[in-house]
Amino acid sequence: MVNILMQLMEALRSGRLKVVDLTQPLGPETPVITLPPMFASSPPLSIEVISRYDDQGPAWYWNTLHLGEHTGTHFDAPVHWITGKDLPNNTCDTIPAHRFIGPACVIDVSREVASFPDFLLTPEHILAWEAHHGRIPAGSWVLLRTDWSKRADPEAFLNIDEDGPHSPGFHKSASELLAYERDILGVGVETVGTDAGQAGKFDPPFPNHTIMHGAGKFGLASLCNLDQLPPTGALVIAAPLKIVEGSGSPVRVLAIVPA
Ligand code: 23J
Numbered sequence: 001m002v003n004i005l006m007q008l009m010e011a012l013r014s015g016r017l018k019v020v021d022l023t024q025p026l027g028p029e030t031p032v033i034t035l036p037p038m039f040a041s042s043p044p045l046s047i048e049v050i051s052r053y054d055d056q057g058p059a060w061y062w063n064t065l066h067l068g069e070h071t072g073t074h075f076d077a078p079v080h081w082i083t084g085k086d087l088p089n090n091t092c093d094t095i096p097a098h099r100f101i102g103p104a105c106v107i108d109v110s111r112e113v114a115s116f117p118d119f120l121l122t123p124e125h126i127l128a129w130e131a132h133h134g135r136i137p138a139g140s141w142v143l144l145r146t147d148w149s150k151r152a153d154p155e156a157f158l159n160i161d162e163d164g165p166h167s168p169g170f171h172k173s174a175s176e177l178l179a180y181e182r183d184i185l186g187v188g189v190e191t192v193g194t195d196a197g198q199a200g201k202f203d204p205p206f207p208n209h210t211i212m213h214g215a216g217k218f219g220l221a222s223l224c225n226l227d228q229l230p231p232t233g234a235l236v237i238a239a240p241l242k243i244v245e246g247s248g249s250p251v252r253v254l255a256i257v258p259a
């Protein structure tokens with residue numbers, strides 16, 4: 001077993017394995033989800049200098065951050081949703097750390113999304129993916145590649161019109177298949193949340209959050225660089241801050257992939 005880690009380190013050092021950063025930059029311009037006006041909203045990140053080699057601290061630089069837990073590339077814990085509120089180990093500080101690491105199954109629907117921004121993944125798409133790549137292994141992160149992260153302009157990324165945001169996500173039946181019939185860690189998406197833009201109007205509202213978190217599964221939102229991952233064979237590490245009773249956390253998501 002020691003040898004496995006030695007081989008891993010040598011492969012990373014030699015470049016036979018590389019690290020792909022699946023994380024968006026986190027700053028005041030980072031897009032934050034907009035909810036219908038009757039609900040409280042999450043603020044954008046703000047940052048204030050404590051000192052920067054000045055009279056407030058002559059040899060050191062550091063900042064204070066103010067941000068919602070669900071800002072930028074972030075992790076959703078089961079307690080985030082009412083369906084997951086009574087599950088054991090459902091908060092950022094109590095989830096066992098081994099559950100942050102798993103193989104990635106990358107389902108590429110970028111072509112479908114390019115012609116239809118409200119695209120929803122269905123069980124048929126998942127079964128077709130499995131026919132090519134094998135059954136989704138236990139303990140996997142299922143990542144939905146949509147190329148949505150290539151929308152660099154926040155307006156295009158949030159894509160809001162008169163009837164709200166338009167962005168892709170999961171059909172309820174796809175979330176049920178993944179949550180109940182595959183032993184996954186959770187799902188990851190390139191959009192601002194793990195539900196489709198229009199999902200507030202679905203039955204139930206926000207079905208992916210409802211189903212995944214009710215089943216103790218996690219979410220990863222605002223991922224990028226999914227186009228640099230193979231459909232199978234990448235290892236993903238997505239460890240949230242250990243926020244006491246935290247419902248989620250900004251996260252640095254890393255994938256280890258063959259070069
Ligand atoms: C609260 C309400 C609805 C949604 C969300 C948060 C998220 O997407 C989130 O960041 O978890 S859809």
Ligand code: MN
Nearest residue numbers: 070075076248
């Ligand atoms: Mn979230």
